[in-house]
Amino acid sequence: MDQRVKPAPHEIRAARTDNPKMRERDLATQLGISEAELVAAHCGETVRRIEPRVNDLLLGLEAVGEVMALTRNGSAVHEKIGVYDKVVTGKHNAMVLGEDIDLRIFPTAWAHGFAVEKRDGDDVRHSLQFFDHAGDAVHKIHLRPASDFEAYGKLVARLLSDDQSTAVDLKGVTEKPATSAGSGATELRERWGRMTDVHQFFGILKKLDLSRHQAVTMVGPDYAWRLHGEALQAMFLHAAADGMPIMCFVGNRGCIQIHSGPVKNVKTMGPWLNVIDETFHLHLRTDHVRELWAVRKPTKDGHVTSIEAYGADNEMIIQFFGRRHEGEGERKDWRFLAENLPRAAATAEVV
Numbered sequence: 051m052d053q054r055v056k057p058a059p060h061e062i063r064a065a066r067t068d069n070p071k072m073r074e075r076d077l078a079t080q081l082g083i084s085e086a087e088l089v090a091a092h093c094g095e096t097v098r099r100i101e102p103r104v105n106d107l108l109l110g111l112e113a114v115g116e117v118m119a120l121t122r123n124g125s126a127v128h129e130k131i132g133v134y135d136k137v138v139t140g141k142h143n144a145m146v147l148g149e150d151i152d153l154r155i156f157p158t159a160w161a162h163g164f165a166v167e168k169r170d171g172d173d174v175r176h177s178l179q180f181f182d183h184a185g186d187a188v189h190k191i192h193l194r195p196a197s198d199f200e201a202y203g204k205l206v207a208r209l210l211s212d213d214q215s216t217a218v219d220l221k222g223v224t225e226k227p228a229t230s231a232g233s234g235a236t237e238l239r240e241r242w243g244r245m246t247d248v249h250q251f252f253g254i255l256k257k258l259d260l261s262r263h264q265a266v267t268m269v270g271p272d273y274a275w276r277l278h279g280e281a282l283q284a285m286f287l288h289a290a291a292d293g294m295p296i297m298c299f300v301g302n303r304g305c306i307q308i309h310s311g312p313v314k315n316v317k318t319m320g321p322w323l324n325v326i327d328e329t330f331h332l333h334l335r336t337d338h339v340r341e342l343w344a345v346r347k348p349t350k351d352g353h354v355t356s357i358e359a360y361g362a363d364n365e366m367i368i369q370f371f372g373r374r375h376e377g378e379g380e381r382k383d384w385r386f387l388a389e390n391l392p393r394a395a396a397t398a399e400v401v
Contacts, residue, residue: 056083059216062091075187084185086162090218096167100209102180104157105139108146110208111191112137113201118192119151121300121307125338125367128300128307129331131194150329152308153189159304160188162218165206176202180304183221188304234258235268242269246350263364266343277342277357281391282334283323285357285370286316288387295373296384298332301366310373334359334368344388352379355388 078088111134119130132150146153162181176193241254266274290313298309315326321337339359346353357370372384
């Protein structure tokens with residue numbers, strides 16, 4: 051097959067049949083297509099196209115009951131079992147604030163949706179899968195044995211699209227060009243020091259036209275310091291051993307998914323660092339982490355400390371905090387852990 055030409059839908063379906071165990075994202079990469087195109091090729095067979103109406107979806111999911119929510123980027127997969135409840139809808143921002151499923155959603159990034167059936171031996175697995183304009187996955191909902199399949203069927207029927215073609219209209223995602231990180235350090239430090247809430251950080255980045263990575267590299271070591279690569283696994287192992295509740299954020303253009311609570315079963319397999327707990331699974335490619343930072347931000351309740359991993363593109367892969375509620379100070383055990391993780395050598399080059 052000429053890799054410069056995208057395969058036809060029947061070729062995509064044949065490749066799926068020939069590689070039944072391969073992950074969808076990996077197969078799509080092998081075929082030179084987006085994951086959305088891989089899924090859409092099965093429309094009319096095991097896939098139905100649905101409208102990515104985020105607010106209608108969220109309001110209908112509570113009746114479906116227990117499901118598994120999955121949000122990923124190119125380096126981390128975050129899975130949570132629970133119920134979609136405490137939903138807050140919105141045109142540009144929506145949220146799910148349940149005890150287990152905790153999401154921050156950006157609906158304008160959701161461009162394509164599908165209801166998928168996948169045979170696994172004698173079982174058929176059902177899922178709802180959503181993709182952005184470039185065809186990259188933003189969020190998936192997998193049904194479980196305890197799910198209400200009747201409510202699921204009604205939700206799919208409400209969202210069903212008139213367009214059931216196998217074609218996907220993809221649009222490139224324009225990335226914001228990098229600005230000079232050499233300017234504005236003084237103003238950044240002044241604004242950073244005046245923060246009373248961590249959410250004010252996004253306004254600072256917008257005002258100064260900086261990326262998150264640029265900000266942490268230029269603000270100074272009293273607010274951000276680079277950690278040794280081994281600090282990531284050390285953080286997980288210490289938190290698990292102490293039963294320390296943490297917050298773990300994994301996101302992409304359309305969704306951020308959050309785990310709040312302890313982690314217990316931490317396992318490594320090759321480059322993958324995995325958490326395999328009862329209602330939370332995390333799979334992280336540690337070899338994709340180019341830089342690891344500890345970041346301190348002031349709030350009205352005292353400063354809070356995050357651990358942030360960045361990839362080769364300087365985009366954040368994953369972020370961690372000690373678990374806390376609004377109005378509470380930072381956990382002392384988390385702060386002690388974050389401040390005592392091994393730091394990168396002073397001579398390490400920051401790119």
